[in-house]
Amino acid sequence: MPGKHLLLKIALAVLALFVLLNFGGVLAAQQYTLEQALAAPETPASTAPLSLSQALALAEQRSEALRAQDAATQAAQSQATAAGELPDPMLNLEVINIPANGPDQFSLAADFMTMRGVGVSQTFTRKDKRNAQANVFNKSAEFAQAGKFQALSKLRTATAQAYLDRFYLQEILALLQSQRAELELQIEAANALYRSGKAPQTDVFAARTELGLMDLKIQDTQALLDNAQAELQRWVGEQADAPLAGAVDLSQSRLGAVDLFETLHQHPEVLALDKAESMALAEAEVKQQEKSADWTLSVMYAGRGPEFSEMLSFGASRPLFVDQDNRQNQALAAANAMAAKAKAERIELHREHLAQTKRWQQTWQSNLKRVADFDRSLIPLTQQRTQAALSAYQGATGTLAEVLAARRMEIDMRMEKLRIQMDTARLWAQLEYLIPEEVQQ
Template identity: 25%
Template sequence: MTKNNVWALCGDSQSADQPCSMTSRMGYLRYLLVLPFLAVLPAVADSTKLTLQDAISKAISEDKWLDSSLHRETALRALSQGATALPDPKVNLGLLNMPTDSFDFNQEAMTQLSFSISQNFPAGDTLRLMAEKYSVQGDQLPLERDNRRAILTMEVSKLWLTAYQYEQSIKLVLRNKKLFEQLHDVVESSYSSAYGAAKQQDLVRSELELIKLDHRLAELEQGKRSALFKLSQYIQSSSSSAVASTPIGLDVNSVESLSLSAAAMQKPSSEVLMRRLSQHPMVQMVEARSSIAQVDKALAEQQYEPQWGISLGYGYRGDDLSGNSRADLASVVASVSLPIFSSRNQDAQVKAAALKVEAIVSEKQLVLNELRSKYLTLTSDIELLQGRVELFQRQLIPSYQQSAQTTLNAYTSNDGFFTEVVQARIAILNAQIELLAIRVERLKRLSELNYVLASTAEEVSK
């Protein structure tokens, strides 16, 4: 800071040729320290920045797993349509009972040219059940996609919020760094002035705090870049370096949407909660697997049914040696399987299929219990974090500000130490950063709660 600028800090009543009083200089020092206390995290949305909703939309629209799942569903639907078709019939064409001494077709009465066609029919309702199985498997894939979208929304939200926390912390530190730079200039000017009362240790301490703030900024920038690089794995259209250099903008509507599910489910009854959780894609996926297991059980039971087959044949015979014509031959053959030796194997398959159904029913209850436990844990955490936010806003930060003001008054009255002034200011900065961390942690819990309360696309449309 130049000499003229130093004098300008004292106000218009002092000239550049006349040093300002220590009282005026310390009055400006008090102004520098008190003014930033009322600043609270301005969150202004910017359309050029990477908003939370933009990140979620890009992650979902560019997810290759969702495309792969859609292709698998289409394949299963096609298999379901073709599963009801009967097996292809078999055609046989043969020359029967040809005499080997003369190879004369007309020599023996048994010699004939045979043509036959046969058709097998699967046991019971096997074909219908196979079509149903493919259809139910296809019904499971949209549920998996709903769950995948919910997971992507949660994971991207948490990474975005982490990057946002680092960026806002950087802004807080930069704001305080400007204050410390101005404070350093005032202390340096006071130390070099014949009328100043600043000590050498005050000057050294102010320089040390500036260095520490630079180191803190480097740490925060490293954390922000790490979070953005992790976020880039979900946003494939942008390079990692491009995402890492993208500024984070707070989309107020997107952040408020994180609270939507929690606001809609304020302390529901146990019955209402379990009914809501039963619509979660994970629970619906278990029910779909249960339906598949029931179809498998029905298919196993079809093995007790006989498998039928039918064959139609025609045999052409030539004339006898005297030139008289012989009658052609026709045949009809029906076949049926006799489940005699395979009964033990069939019993084992049916029993295994039935036990699998029971296991999946138990799995559904386990998933519901896990979701309920997560819901209770998250709602408790959110409530406690909100209490901590209110404690910081109503008591801690005002107390830190009052302490800083008291320390500053003592220092300006030559009844305190510059170190205490700096420590008080650093304490306010730490409190503001900790308040930001608590707010972000609460939003992360809300994003996890939204996943727990997620519903399938079909339920949402209702």
């Protein structure tokens, strides 16, 4: 009996090994979900610093919007090629003179007049009309390309703004955290002076209150930084977690010193309406060409019975324009009206963007001057005030409240400078990437 149990255990073990080897892959495949199959493999975030140019390149590589516009351009170009060709010939099959009643009713071979025919017809669209039809799709391809420029401008502007927001918020957060560490030292000093009877307890409470307010500012700034990080990740992916390379020179912009009136004719949205006007004019040319009819030629070979001659027929046809004023002319007028609409919208949009870009340009230049004022006079003055208050407090001629007030003003001044720089950076990104360089190529 023990031998039988041993053999049974060995058999079960072999069976289990067989199932594992042959069906283990199936079980594993069943556990591998669709979400896992569709998920892109995670790329570990790089530890190398991420520059603005690298962030822009990553955003363009990941953009599906750009690929969509490329596909639209390719589709329009393919349609243009097809529109330039003659229509396909038509195969015609017919049976005529089929008996409708009598002993040969519905017979295809009994009556001598019944003929069975096969033929072909071809519409000969004039070359000018085919060229006009192809031109509509060529203009549609240009319109799709203008759409790509719009997507490219939006992508670069948003990526740069997210990058710069994160950079300056990190600077603000670092400033606040350094001041928090200093406040903790001031609290310790106030406690020591209070215990030795050299300072009132109100100094301790004032320092702790200041620390609590600083913590609130740190929390608010951290929340803004997390939002900027999420926005940057939306554009560049996992590489958004990499440290940033450093500051960007905000003092120069491609639209800083140009003739905006002429330059903004290349604005992607203005350019798109310009291409829409070209499309409408191309449609109008098609309607003009359609006022001239095309001929369709056909040939038919028909046979009856073996005792009768086979028949060959030729034909030609064309539409008769019996009411051009209410049909062809109205279609042409509608196409011209759409072209006029696109032109008016383009002019109005150009004016709107001209005014908006001038505001951005003026505010950007004004902010650069304000930042220079902070570095030249405002921040040095607050530093001197803080140093004077601290010296007075150490010499027992001033109070801790005066030191904290002076220090708070210095921090606020530095934070205000960084906030202005962040606003300036957003304006700089709007100006720098408003018109993609590819538009002018």
